[in-house]
Amino acid sequence: MLISTWKVNIEDRSRRLQTELDNIRAKTPEAANDPHFTSAARAVNYARSLAGLAPIDYLPTDSVTGYAWWQRPVARLTGASIEAAWLACHRADEALLLVQPADTVRSRAVEMLADVSSALPSSDPRVAAYKAILEPVAIGELAVPAFGAAVGTQGNQVPSGDVRPAMQSIRATLNASSDNAHGNLRSFRNVLAAVMFVLLLGCIAIAFVGQFDQSAWSVCGPSETAGSTAQQCLDGGANPRGLDLAEVAIAAALGGLVSAAVGLLKQQGFQGPYSLPLVQALMKIPMGAAVGLAAILLLQRNLLGLLGPVPGTRVLAYAVLFGFAQLAVTTLIDTRANDVIQKARSKDDPNKSTSKATPSGVSQPAATH
Secondary structure (H helix, E strand, O other): OOOOHHHHHHHHHHHHHHHHHHHHHHHOHHHHHOHHHHHHHHHHHHHHHHOOOOOOOOOOOOOOOOOOOOOHHHHHHHOHHHHHHHHHHHHHHHHHOOOOOHHHHHHHHHHHHHHHHHHOOOOOHHHHHHHHHHHHHHOOOEOOOOOOOOOOOOOOOEOOOOOHHHHHHHHHHHHHHHHHHHHHHHHHHHHHHHHHHHHHHHHHHHHHHHOOOOOOOOOOEEOOOOOOOOEEOOOOOOOOOOOHHHHHHHHHHHHHHHHHHHHHHHOOOOOOOOOHHHHHHHHHHHHHHHHHHHHHHHHOOOOOOOOOOOOHHHHHHHHHHHHHHOHHHHHHHHHHHHHHHHHHOOOOOOOOOOOOOOOOOOOOOOOOO
16 A cells, blocks of 8 residues: 555654654663653654554553544645644654753754754854853763752753753654745645646536637638638648647646656755645646636737737647746746755754755745655
């Protein structure tokens, strides 16, 4: 049975969190009774239920497990279940910081330092504050008390309060940055999908109407025969057919399909849960059909200015060209989509831009999904 990539990622992430929970139970059994441990365990099983995975049987489970059966198709179509599953994994990850062994907390401080640098612009005042908390922990200068131990000096480390709550707050901020980036990605993908659906319905509606009023929606042009005043239609005859508009739309969609293939070849790899590059490519097909159909209708009525009506036998060739030419429109969409994708890339993604140029007041979030 086929399984979505995002479900594979949730399975992997939840199993890693399970390993952390088992490690806590083994090293500090008393932590297993802590509310934060229970909260993390419930969040792991909730994420698994959203992905349609079996719960980890020895971990507690919420009474509410995911969406109702009638909500699931819409939730998965819009990506809501994907986002909710990752939010649950992030909640578990944040809660674990409060109960993990001290050596694990120190090692996580190193990773969080890297996340701070990639998730927030250098001008953000939080960067310095977060690094002031994390760096002493990462290099061992600041004590991380064991779970349940009294706060105080350990060896050559300076005495301090428990840094776990502060680190949990930092982790929550970094996760929120990632979640916002992926939320923007999901919203943009859904908008493109909705536009694609509307364009498709529009083309179908025009082709359907053309069946009943063939003269008003005619795409016939002047005859290729010199001196002839008769019109020439797609089949070479003098009378329009009900299928003319459908044929033009299909030819234009083929032009859009070629441009979609060209666009995919230019795409850098992106491992994300919402398949935005694929939606970008697919959108070019109905966009090509719509642009080509509109352009041919205008062309054959001598409304384009630079080009005049063409004989009906050449209409399909022009439709293909107009369908490909919709790249002039979708290039703007692609530019915006690539910007959204860039912000959602993981800091470890080799295709993530290393440029530090960031618009004023806009953070460059790192995706930890």
